[in-house]
Amino acid sequence: MxxxxxxxxxxxxxxxxxxxxxxxxxxxxxPVSYYPFTMKxxxxxxxxxxxxxxxxxxxxxxxxxxxxxxxxxxxxxPFNEQYILAEIFGKxxxxxxxxxxxxxxxxxxxxxxxxxxxxIDLYVDYTSAVPTYFESPPAFESLDPDVVTNDVKKMVxxxxxxxxxxxxxxxDYQMAVSQxxxxxxxxxxxxxxxxxxxxxxxxxxxxxxxxxxYGLPNLQKVYGYTFKEVVPMxxxxxxxxxxLGQVDIIPASSTDARIDLFNLTTxxxxxAALAPYDSILLITGxxxxxxxxxxxxxxxxxxxxxxxxxxxxxxxxxDKKDAGTIAEEFLADQGLI
Numbered sequence: 296m297x298x299x300x301x302x303x304x305x306x307x308x309x310x311x312x313x314x315x316x317x318x319x320x321x322x323x324x325x326p327v328s329y330y331p332f333t334m335k336x337x338x339x340x341x342x343x344x345x346x347x348x349x350x351x352x353x354x355x356x357x358x359x360x361x362x363x364x365x366x367x368x369x370x371x372x373p374f375n376e377q378y379i380l381a382e383i384f385g386k387x388x389x390x391x392x393x394x395x396x397x398x399x400x401x402x403x404x405x406x407x408x409x410x411x412x413x414x415i416d417l418y419v420d421y422t423s424a425v426p427t428y429f430e431s432p433p434a435f436e437s438l439d440p441d442v443v444t445n446d447v448k449k450m451v452x453x454x455x456x457x458x459x460x461x462x463x464x465x466x467d468y469q470m471a472v473s474q475x476x477x478x479x480x481x482x483x484x485x486x487x488x489x490x491x492x493x494x495x496x497x498x499x500x501x502x503x504x505x506x507x508x509y510g511l512p513n514l515q516k517v518y519g520y521t522f523k524e525v526v527p528m529x530x531x532x533x534x535x536x537x538x539l540g541q542v543d544i545i546p547a548s549s550t551d552a553r554i555d556l557f558n559l560t561t562x563x564x565x566x567a568a569l570a571p572y573d574s575i576l577l578i579t580g581x582x583x584x585x586x587x588x589x590x591x592x593x594x595x596x597x598x599x600x601x602x603x604x605x606x607x608x609x610x611x612x613x614d615k616k617d618a619g620t621i622a623e624e625f626l627a628d629q630g631l632i
Contacts, residue, residue, distance in 0.1 A: 365393050367388050367417070369384055369396070370401060370409060370410070370415040371397055371399040372402060375612055376607065378611070379607050379621050380419045381397045381399065382618045382619045382622035382623075383625060384576075386619070387595060388591055390632045391587060393588065403428075404428050407577065410579045411454060415579065416582050417582065419462055419574050421465075422444055423443060423509070423570040423571060429454075440465070444461065447575070455580050456577050456580065458577070459577060459589075461597060462574035462575065462596060463601075463604075464603065464604040465549055465571055465572055465574065466572050466601075467549055467569060467570060468570075469554075469569075470485055470544055470545070470564070471546075471547035471560065471562070472544050473538070476560075477560035484565040485563065485565060486566065488562070492520045493521075496542045496543050497522040498533050499511065499525055500530040504525050511525065514569060517567075518568060526542055534556075547561060549561065554605060
């Protein structure tokens with residue numbers, strides 16, 4: 296078992312980010328979290344609260360059904376890529392004669408309930424988060440992305456929600472090392488690390504090393520090795536820690552712009568040890584019969600891969616562009632508006 300130690304927070308790093316660029320929400324700023332597994336645990340707790348306080352949700356969403364008329368209500372969780380995606384779908388529909396409104400004040404469990412009950416027309420969610428909205432979800436047969444996607448599709452369609460399809464990118468944990476380390480050791484998959492992990496220090500956010508099902512324990516079980524040390528720290532410190540050589544490997548969020556900013560290489564999870572968080576479009580039931588709307592949405596499905604989403608996030612986080620401008624430029628580049 297790897298030794299777990301504590302690393303003092305970094306306080307002085309000349310010329311590098313001490314915290315995430317201001318556009319990227321910190322964990323303590325965002326109840327949903329930019330980090331998908333932290334989000335998973337929080338959503339499980341939130342959903343329990345929702346079951347007890349269901350009557351308190353809908354005043355936030357409003358009293359009228361979203362799925363009526365030409366106006367489309369688009370939900371968004373409160374972080375970068377969700378703002379961008381909401382604008383992409385909104386502007387795409389606007390180009391087809393619809394109007395749209397974005398409700399960005401809700402977490403994903405509440406958005407799911409909103410879509411299910413017809414008070415949100417559509418929003419983007421992530422496959423491995425969806426089971427946390429169900430009281431007794433069936434277990435995944437495996438963590439293979441296709442298996443998880445098919446299982447989640449059955450869950451939501453059985454719940455009366457329309458499956459819009461996969462957006463194209465994943466926002467999940469990817470084990471990341473410096474480009475220099477990857478080149479020197481010749482590693483491109485998590486399996487390739489086996490000869491080196493006995494000497495490697497892993498930096499973890501405050502959840503990954505504890506998540507028995509989807510985090511480090513399962514990764515070590517599947518791949519059959521342990522790391523020399525595990526260093527838990529605030530997620531905001533992970534990227535500069537590996538950049539400074541204080542740790543050798545971290546669980547990066549796959550759409551985080553800092554993967555590129557800090558010149559990291561992400562390793563392929565070749566044995567499917569980490570839960571996949573494929574982005575999926577969920578649509579309220581009554582909108583599923585709107586052929587014009589569904590046809591418009593289909594134009595962008597599968598178009599936004601992980602690298603593209605990371606690039607769009609960088610424009611928001613680093614270049615400080617607003618989400619609407621990013622969306623409009625993206626759609627224009629794709630010839631969709």
